[in-house]
Amino acid sequence: MFENLSDKLQRVFKNLRGEGKLTSENMDVALREIRVALLEADVHFKVVKQFIESVRTQAMGEEVLTALSPTQQVVKIVKEELVKILGTSHVRLRTASEPPTVVMIVGLQGSGKTTSTGKLAKLLSKEGFRPLLVSVDVYRPAARKQLSVLAHSIGIPIYEGPAEDAAQPVALARGARREAHQAGRDLILVDTAGRLHIDEELMRELGELKTLLNPSEILFVADAMTGQDAVKSADEFHKQLGITGVILTKMDGDARGGAALSIRQVTGQPLKYVGVGEKVDALEAFHPERVASRILGMGDVLSFIEKVESAIDRQDAEKMQRKLIENDFTLEDFRDQLKQVRKLGSLESLLGMMPQVGILKDLKNVKTDEKELTRVVAIIDSMTASERDNHMIINGARRRRIAKGSGTTVQDVNQLLKQYTQARKMMKSFTGGLPGHLGKRLSKMKLPSLENLLRG
């Protein structure tokens, strides 16, 4: 894909080490690379221009810190500047002084409004709100049905309205407000139809809804993959409606999300949430640091750490460690461990989150064999409980049965058993030589936190 900005700057500054200052000549070359990186990330042309100018002013004449290479220094300046523009981290939802608080979700077609509405309802209900959903998208076929299916799946009430209102956005909105009052809901999330910012009639409809509902928040949903047009649509929505925040969707792909910078710059409104997956809980608070790293193509270590921590149960990990030390590590434990690794997602996507600098750079060329993992899990799944508990009983006949059951060959089963016994043996040599009480003490030691391990 794109060459990393750090790599490019590394080349630019190859000969700079030793010189005392960032000069206008070497900065010019560096700024050109930064410009290309930002344009490739879909930041708008004019926003890039402004940005480059402010970085130039910042960087010019600054002493090269001894601790940092010129590359690191420039990246640091660029990143700090990006974070500054992207805004402070999570800005809380504005609420009405008198409930219910109304939040309108607006945006272009296909940006992810309905999905985001469902996710936001789930997130806010966890924060203690009692949301009521309503879809006023009377245009797209089955759009209201879509929100209704989502609402049922997350167990949050939705106002469906009488059949005669099925084509009346304003009537639906009014009904929802009445319903919220009666049912004591303190938050109404209004999913609106996707529309082009140049569609006067539909933009007028949004204005009417705004007047009627007096929303505390109007959240503009923007697709992270949006290109240069992001400034136009965001600007137009903001001018006509006065948006109060942005939800950036589809950030689980590999788009660099430069649109975030453009939208922020042109509307001045904060980015509030980021959509990171297809599941209903895949909506996160916005972190400017992360998006800045991403725009620069520098990986996202924090997201990686969070992902590891959320997927791996600490208690399980400690239990596993004890088992390893007491040499009580069965095939079943082996499988559980593999499954935990898989929960993190594909190995390649994990590697993609790592910053691609230094030693880690070569990691991106590692071909990870996902199928191998699946095969091993299938083989262990095909064993009986007693076989998993004690691999010694697995004789030729059992091996044939296991191979058949898992769709593999006897050779595959043999290989797995060999790897497993080798691993056990290796662990034994680590702990077995220790006097009994020391081994036991080791097993009670606390695991260093994953975060420290990764940072270390």
Add this chain to the structure above:
Amino acid sequence: MSLLDRLKAGIQKTRAGLVSSIEDVISGRKEIDAELLDELEYSLITADIGVRTAADILESIRQRVDRHLVGDASEIRALIRQHLLDVLQASDQPPRRAAEPPTVIMVVGVNGAGKTTTVGKLAYRLRDQGHGVLLCAADTFRAAAIEQLEVWAERNSVDIIRQKSGADPSAVVFDSLQAARARRADYVLVDTAGRLHTKDNLMAELEKMRRTAARVVPDAPHEVLLVLDATTGQNGLEQARRFTESSGVTGIVLTKLDGTAKGGVVVAITRELGLPIRYIGVGEQIDDLLPFEPEKFIESLFEN
């Protein structure tokens, strides 16, 4: 309205953007200088053509200027037009059709690109041409996606094969193709779930659907159309690359061209991957899907 008029009307805004800015740049100036080239770069990049492709185009112009082949700023328009046309025509090729019906067309893309709407409009086109069409609701994942396609089936009065939400999409493909053979349908349009191209398991699911289709109808799917939202930026290229790898994309449908987005990334896509653009979506009406014709497309872009 004639086809050309509708095409023009639909991409009026696109035109207004790209053309007017190029016209602005060119009008009232005779000399070609660095400033002019900078402004041209602005027009190309803000059309999402991409910083590399824009640089290539400008480089070829710069070379001609240096060799004194272009003396007048007004010639630049013709040059850019020719360059874009060359790129788009290079990948033009006729669509594949089955020797013996049904022809199977699979529609793929990221979430929210407009796949279901495209399937609905394409069904209308094919019906209008007198073909028997059958829709296959293989998006069993997104809430109410099947219902959305059912509405389109009703509007077009064509058959739809569906299963329960959450069913294996390959199973729906299998059923649909069998039904299409039994009912002697000419075309099967397979609506798939939106997926990000970075999700390996979901991309593998597309491969499986392809294999399943080929088991029922030899050579199926005959066409795999990647639906691309015109607002998409440089990520569009990566999308096209990954979808082509896993599902063998044979053409592009560029949607939402009725907005202000210019969809310039398709130039980079056709240039790098040689994929033809089959249709463009220019509105929300059932007949707002038009065949893409490189010459007419660029003609409309540069017409006054």
